[in-house]
Amino acid sequence: MSAPNDSVLERAAAERRVWDVLQAVTDPEIPVLSIVDLGIVRYARLGPEGRVRVGISPTYSGCPATAVIKQSVGQALQRAGFANIELEDVIAPAWTSDWITDAGRSKLLEYGIAPPAESVSSVRQIVRPSLVIKCPRCGSAATSRVSEFGSTPCKALYRCTSCLEPFDYFKCH
Secondary structure: OOOOOHHHHHHHHHHHHHHHHHHOOEOOOOOOOEHHHHOOEEEEEEOHHHOEEEEEOOOOOOOOHHHHHHHHHHHHHHHOOOOOEEEEEOOOOOOOHHHOOHHHHHHHHHHOEEOOOOOOOOHHHHHOOOOOOOOOOOOOOOEEEEEOOOOOOOEEEEEEOOOOOEEEEEOOO
16 A cells, blocks of 8 residues: 655645634624534535635524624634635535534533524424523523523523523524
8 A cells, every 4th residue: 555645745734724713703693603612614625726625514504694604714724824715605405403512512502502402303393382492691491581582593591590690502403
């Protein structure tokens, strides 16, 4: 078996750099969460002549943060020395909250936002009427939904009946 040539190794190193740059781009609505942790970066590929192609999925159709995210990605890659950049919208399959990384879920919780309670891989789980959403501040399961929409449309507003604090819940999608 032959050793990989220098161009293959250089390309792999450049792709790792792209992922490192993307890991540093934060969601504008939840600044403690990177877009990689959020699971909206579908791919990052290095093509011919060093062209960087990044596929991004919105968390939901019409999400106003998508334009800001794409602008931030382009700027971050340019600052890192990548000049030939193509950002692509990836709408199928649709983004799901299942793609939030474990690190992302932990960051949401530490920030005071309850992460999605369960997987949406089954339709039954989506339509189930009563999810138990634990308070990210005190951990109590004694919570109630105040509004279907919280600080952004992808979150619902809840209140803990134990510590009496309001909090956002990142809805399952």
